[in-house]
Amino acid sequence: MSATAIFVTAIIGAGILVAAGVFAVAWKRGPSAGPIVGDFDKAAAKRDMSRKPEQTSRKPEQTSRKPEQTSLKPEAEVVPAVDADGEEELPVPAAIEDDREAISEEDLGVTRRMFLNRAALGLFGGGFLGTLGISMLAFFWPKLRGGFGSKINAGPLAALRAEVVPGDGTIKPLFFPEAQAWLVPMEGSSIPGSSFEGIPAVAGADGGDSGLMALWQKCVHLGCRVPECASSQGFECPCHGSKYNFHGEYDSGPAPRNLDRFALEEDAQGNLIIDTGNVLETPRAQVKTIAYPQGPSCL
Ligand code: FES
CATH class of the missing domain: 2.102.10.10 (Rieske [2Fe-2S] iron-sulphur domain)
Structure with missing residues (x-):
């Protein structure tokens, strides 16, 4: 067999193996696969909407300027709670109501990550096995067509x-x-x-x-x-x-x-x-x- 024929055979073999890998991945995905189904998490959306700007424990900078006098009565000063180290304590959020529905593995089907992992495994595994097979075929081929041993x-x-x-x-x-x-x-x-x-x-x-x-x-x-x-x-x-x-x-x-x-x-x-x-x-x-x-x- 000529070098061209071996090359063409190798290409065809690699193509078949890659196709087999992709088919194996698709088969693994199973008949229950479908679009990802789930409910919108309303509690999380509410929390995002009502979130206040972050509070920091930094103390305001001190200046030498005296506060301006106004005719308005000053508002009652709110003294924040402090802990044993003198740090301001942040309010403890109320318990978060979790009304999300659990989705079973069957309903979830094959995620994009799983599909990509399997596709990569199929492609690289198929490529490796294909290369190995072609190399072994090339190694043993001369004995089949001539040379010492024939x-x-x-x-x-x-x-x-x-x-x-x-x-x-x-x-x-x-x-x-x-x-x-x-x-x-x-x-x-x-x-x-x-x-x-x-x-x-x-x-x-x-x-x-x-x-x-x-x-x-x-x-x-x-x-x-x-x-x-x-x-x-x-x-x-x-x-x-x-x-x-x-x-x-x-x-x-x-x-x-x-x-x-x-x-x-x-x-x-x-x-x-x-x-x-x-x-x-x-x-x-x-x-x-x-x-x-x-x-x-x-x-
Ligand atoms: S290899 Fe020839 S005599 Fe030993």
């Missing part, structure tokens, strides 16, 4: 065979990075009685030609990458010294079995198909199909 077309088998068998009596393993595998030749006549009889480890061995095997480069001991050794005509692991011949058959060292290999097939066009999702394990070879070592070791 079937890999290595190209024309005849051309690959010519590379690994130069014709001078030696073998030149060909490393195929996409499959993490060494391609090595295998004679069809050597298969019966070997560790590879009855398993799809060899391709192209029909008609007298050498077939090919694909050896996983990972050492079966602890997983180090195993390089070839041209002088000894084998694979020698630099980590703990396990040695295998050029057919990947165990020779010495702590490795518990032969090198693993991938299942092979030849398609209708003569291409070698390496199934890196199908790993073939074989026990230590009892009968070796090729001699080792044929020269000095590389370790």
